[in-house]
Amino acid sequence: MTNAARLISALADPTRRAVLEKLKDGPRPVGEIARGLPVTRPAVSQHLKVLKDAGLVADRSVGTRRIYYIDPRGLGAMRAWLDQFWEAALDAFKLAAEAEAKKTNKKEGE
Amino acid sequence: MSTQIRPAPVKRSIFVHAPQAHAFEVFTDGIGLWWPKTHAIGDAELDKPVIEPREGGRWYQRGVDGSECDIGKVLAWNPPSRLLLAWQLDPDWNFNADLVTEVEVTFMPEGNGTRVDLEHRYLERMGDRAEEMAEKVGSPGGWTAVLQLYSEASEK
Numbered sequence A: 001m002t003n004a005a006r007l008i009s010a011l012a013d014p015t016r017r018a019v020l021e022k023l024k025d026g027p028r029p030v031g032e033i034a035r036g037l038p039v040t041r042p043a044v045s046q047h048l049k050v051l052k053d054a055g056l057v058a059d060r061s062v063g064t065r066r067i068y069y070i071d072p073r074g075l076g077a078m079r080a081w082l083d084q085f086w087e088a089a090l091d092a093f094k095l096a097a098e099a100e101a102k103k104t105n106k107k108e109g110e
Numbered sequence B: 001m002s003t004q005i006r007p008a009p010v011k012r013s014i015f016v017h018a019p020q021a022h023a024f025e026v027f028t029d030g031i032g033l034w035w036p037k038t039h040a041i042g043d044a045e046l047d048k049p050v051i052e053p054r055e056g057g058r059w060y061q062r063g064v065d066g067s068e069c070d071i072g073k074v075l076a077w078n079p080p081s082r083l084l085l086a087w088q089l090d091p092d093w094n095f096n097a098d099l100v101t102e103v104e105v106t107f108m109p110e111g112n113g114t115r116v117d118l119e120h121r122y123l124e125r126m127g128d129r130a131e132e133m134a135e136k137v138g139s140p141g142g143w144t145a146v147l148q149l150y151s152e153a154s155e156k
Helices: A003-011 A014-022 A030-034 A041-053 A075-109 B020-028 B124-136 B140-155
Strands: A057-062 A065-070 B010-016 B046-051 B058-063 B068-078 B082-087 B101-110 B113-121
Touching: A003 A014, A003 A041, A014 A030, A014 A041, A030 A041, A030 A065, A041 A057, A075 B010, A075 B020, A075 B113, B020 B082, B020 B101, B020 B113
Parallel strands: none
Antiparallel strands: A057 A065, B010 B113, B046 B058, B058 B068, B068 B082, B082 B101, B101 B113
16 A cells, blocks of 8 residues: 555544544543543554554553554654565565576576 | 654665675666666656766666656765665655665675665654645644645545
């Protein structure tokens, strides 16, 4: 999935948008985010995971609690995209390098 | 908001059944053989990307119409073991001379081939730019920008 596609799919769900809204004014633990939302706490955790994968929110541990906050710069999504880009590029590079190496070997063997 | 993310560098390794010098050559001179064709910059259809083989050399894409679009430049040229490139594309895939992220590629002989390690680092500099852009359109914390992106994309 592209960066933009991931963002769109993460934001397509109204509950996830509500979860993000809750983080608008600052970092919050899961319990506080779940308060007032018509879904269970595990469901909220699942939504937070999707938002995190999309690079929209990040988390950190404070004591035994996990605090979630909006990634103000969307860098997580950018990084995920580049990671995927280089994986595909290096796979293609390996194929090209090995194909060229075979050609050279053949020539030398003739 | 002061909570900022410093993303870890993107690191990728691959083993290639080819000698070190050959791997270096295909990565640089032969970049047109493997660079993903779907990632053309500019308006013209991609012909091939070019890495000029020297420190300070350009790294650019040539379009089928002969036009050229910069990707970045060569920061260090140490064949056959190391290449350091500046990737100067912003998150929208546009060249930005003020933005420098680094792509370091090393080629190490291993067994009957070469281990190629790639590291793309200083990605947070892209965020600095994104943040500047967000400030320009008056959206604190990037929140408005995210929602705007969503609404624009969903309208397409």
